[in-house]
Amino acid sequence: MNPRRRRGIRGNTSIVESVRLTKIYGSGDISTVALNDVSFEIQRGEFVLIVGQSGSGKSTLLHMIGLLDKPTGGRILIDGIDATFLSDSDRSEVRRHKIGFIFQAFNLLADLTVVENVMLPMMMIGNGASSAMRGEAELVLGKVGLAKQVEKQANQLSGGQMQRVAVARALVNRPALVLGDEPTGNLDSKSSQDVINLMKELNRELKQTFVIVTHAREAFGNVDRTIVLKDGKIESIE
Amino acid sequence: MDYRFKVATSMLFKRKGSMFAAIIAVAIAVLVIVINYVTFDGVANAIIRDLVDFRFGHVLITDRDGNIERPDREMIGFLENTGMVEGATVRLTDSASINNTSSAVPVRAYGIPVIGVLPDEELDATRIADTIVEGTFLVSRHSIILGSSVAEDLDAGIGDPMRLKVTDRSGNDQTERFTVVGISKTAGGLAFDTSMIIDIETLRDMTGRDESSELLVRLFDQQDSGEIARQFSARYAGERFKVETIEEAGESILAGIRSGIAFINLVGYFGMLSSAFGIITIMMMIVTSKIREIGVMRAIGSNKADVMIIFVIQGTLIGAMGAALGFILGSAYALYAQNVGLSFGESLSLAVRYDPGFVANTALTGLVMGVAASLYPAWRTTKLEPAEATRY
Numbered sequence: 187m188n189p190r191r192r193r194g195i196r197g198n199t200s201i202v203e204s205v206r207l208t209k210i211y212g213s214g215d216i217s218t219v220a221l222n223d224v225s226f227e228i229q230r231g232e233f234v235l236i237v238g239q240s241g242s243g244k245s246t247l248l249h250m251i252g253l254l255d256k257p258t259g260g261r262i263l264i265d266g267i268d269a270t271f272l273s274d275s276d277r278s279e280v281r282r283h284k285i286g287f288i289f290q291a292f293n294l295l296a297d298l299t300v301v302e303n304v305m306l307p308m309m310m311i312g313n314g315a316s317s318a319m320r321g322e323a324e325l326v327l328g329k330v331g332l333a334k335q336v337e338k339q340a341n342q343l344s345g346g347q348m349q350r351v352a353v354a355r356a357l358v359n360r361p362a363l364v365l366g367d368e369p370t371g372n373l374d375s376k377s378s379q380d381v382i383n384l385m386k387e388l389n390r391e392l393k394q395t396f397v398i399v400t401h402a403r404e405a406f407g408n409v410d411r412t413i414v415l416k417d418g419k420i421e422s423i424e
Numbered sequence: 425m426d427y428r429f430k431v432a433t434s435m436l437f438k439r440k441g442s443m444f445a446a447i448i449a450v451a452i453a454v455l456v457i458v459i460n461y462v463t464f465d466g467v468a469n470a471i472i473r474d475l476v477d478f479r480f481g482h483v484l485i486t487d488r489d490g491n492i493e494r495p496d497r498e499m500i501g502f503l504e505n506t507g508m509v510e511g512a513t514v515r516l517t518d519s520a521s522i523n524n525t526s527s528a529v530p531v532r533a534y535g536i537p538v539i540g541v542l543p544d545e546e547l548d549a550t551r552i553a554d555t556i557v558e559g560t561f562l563v564s565r566h567s568i569i570l571g572s573s574v575a576e577d578l579d580a581g582i583g584d585p586m587r588l589k590v591t592d593r594s595g596n597d598q599t600e601r602f603t604v605v606g607i608s609k610t611a612g613g614l615a616f617d618t619s620m621i622i623d624i625e626t627l628r629d630m631t632g633r634d635e636s637s638e639l640l641v642r643l644f645d646q647q648d649s650g651e652i653a654r655q656f657s658a659r660y661a662g663e664r665f666k667v668e669t670i671e672e673a674g675e676s677i678l679a680g681i682r683s684g685i686a687f688i689n690l691v692g693y694f695g696m697l698s699s700a701f702g703i704i705t706i707m708m709m710i711v712t713s714k715i716r717e718i719g720v721m722r723a724i725g726s727n728k729a730d731v732m733i734i735f736v737i738q739g740t741l742i743g744a745m746g747a748a749l750g751f752i753l754g755s756a757y758a759l760y761a762q763n764v765g766l767s768f769g770e771s772l773s774l775a776v777r778y779d780p781g782f783v784a785n786t787a788l789t790g791l792v793m794g795v796a797a798s799l800y801p802a803w804r805t806t807k808l809e810p811a812e813a814t815r816y
């Protein structure tokens with residue numbers, strides 16, 4: 187199945203739809219119910235936070251939304267596409283075209299330069315000349331304030347700079363959905379605020395959907411919605 | 425550029441130490457096989473060369489019923505008239521006792537092969553003259569050339585008087601006196617080191633056998649040996665001649681060498697196997713250190729096959745560079761061995777032919793090995809769950 191084909195037909199569906207999602211790790215006595223009957227929808231252009239105590243299932247939920255892991259029960263739909271029965275390579279293709287990821291740390295490929303890291307999602311889709319990709323990547327790096335670092339080796343940056351490169355890379359293909367798992371968790375408050383402002387600005391400008399897991403919801407100020415998880419269940423949606 | 429190639433080359437070239445170790449492992453595996461091959465092929469060729477030069481010629485003719493009774497001149501004349509023959513000669517071989525009569529206490533040796541030769545034809549048809557390390561070739565009907573081992577046993581030197589005793593066709597002992605004119609010796613000892621050489625007519629007179637044991641033919645071009653064999657067989661269709669080319673005549677001697685080559689090649693390929701394990705280890709190290717980054721690539725949109733390809737590309741690059749280096753080193757060794765005329769100490773000097781095709785094939789095997797060695801590490805990446813890999 188070609189995930190791109192569905193976009194036009196179902197343009198008005200939710201970008202994320204979670205239906206009675208359950209995830210159980212392990213089996214028998216040592217099994218952990220990480221997600222328990224979780225249902226919600228996220229609309230296009232929303233800025234959504236996922237919060238909850240440690241172990242409440244935030245990362246697990248984000249991995250389900252990002253199609254990095256398969257649920258034990260229930261369904262997840264991305265842009266109207268039901269991922270339940272997609273093959274590994276179809277799921278990869280959905281990620282490539284529709285999703286950008288920012289992790290808490292170690293997002294970059296250390297052997298590539300900064301600009302190559304940002305070009306990677308474009309190279310994976312592979313349309314356009316490499317010079318055009320480079321230009322685009324440099325533009326986005328300029329937006330995150332790294333115009334001067336483009337040719338540096340990825341592992342020569344500071345933590346805050348690395349996270350900004352990760353943001354640039356997550357955004358460069360203009361994916362409909364940007365997922366972040368504590369993207370500012372390893373940053374000092376100044377860098378953290380820079381990254382948050384950047385994400386919110388891009389959300390406003392480009393109408394991309396952001397779903398961000400965080401322990402510091404205050405830092406984000408006003409967002410569209412906040413999903414509060416507790417013991418693998420939705421405690422509230424605010 | 426394909427991003428998989430980009431990522432693969434970046435990963436590999438950032439680990440120069442590991443990369444060079446892996447490349448050298450491939451190159452050495454190739455080199456070892458080439459050295460084995462060049463050496464043993466050189467030994468086999470050297471043996472063939474010496475057999476041609478000293479013992480069989482390019483074509484060896486014997487009689488199935490014993491000795492050849494045809495007149496020498498007739499057969500040699502026929503062969504030389506073909507225009508393909510550089511020289512042809514007959515030999516008569518017997519066994520003799522020899523007695524060095526120069527010393528007060530005579531020194532004797534028994535059961536020594538004695539080869540009767542036609543002196544003039546022998547010099548055209550064989551390289552016997554090259555084996556004379558001391559003295560000269562036969563100068564008269566009563567001169568004798570001793571193999572170096574025989575001379576040593578007899579404590580004999582040039583000019584020493586000898587008494588040779590053979591048994592004639594009626595079973596009686598016949599004795600003649602000879603003077604040592606030359607000592608014959610070759611590296612490897614394949615020629616006449618353990619025998620004696622005299623004029624064939626003297627030996628015929630002594631034994632009363634007007635015959636030859638064999639007819640040796642030396643060609644201008646070895647390629648003609650089949651043709652000469654055919655023509656000779658046709659000419660003497662009525663006789664019981666056995667006509668063999670050097671490949672046929674030397675087969676039993678070479679069979680041992682050939683199985684030696686096969687065995688040593690096997691050893692070489694085991695060496696290649698151990699190089700393959702080296703590459704697997706190095707690549708597993710890279711995979712293990714890249715678990716997190718593999719997860720990131722998967723999250724960005726690579727599928728399992730893409731990630732596998734990234735590692736197979738690395739194996740291919742290692743294999744290709746190792747193969748190239750192996751080809752250069754292997755060719756350098758083979759050319760050196762060919763031009764310098766490699767020999768080991770006192771023994772046979774090797775006849776090496778540089779065979780670029782063989783070196784290229786071996787290098788290709790090295791390349792295939794590099795690719796094959798990357799398959800397991802590459803396959804292991806498919807067992808990584810991206811969700812696990814990207815957990816902090």
Ligand SMILES: Nc1ncnc2c1ncn2[C@@H]1O[C@H](COP(=O)(O)OP(=O)(O)OP(=O)(O)O)[C@@H](O)[C@H]1O
Binds near residue numbers: 211219238240245
């Ligand atoms: N691979 C796994 N195998 C077994 N249990 C797991 C696995 N991954 C997560 N869990 C368990 O699932 C539950 C939810 O984990 P998850 O990582 O989603 O929590 P979280 O909300 O992201 O926590 P934190 O804020 O500490 O990152 C926890 O009890 C955790 O121990």
Ligand SMILES: [Mg+2]
Binds near residue numbers: 244245
């Ligand atoms: Mg977490």
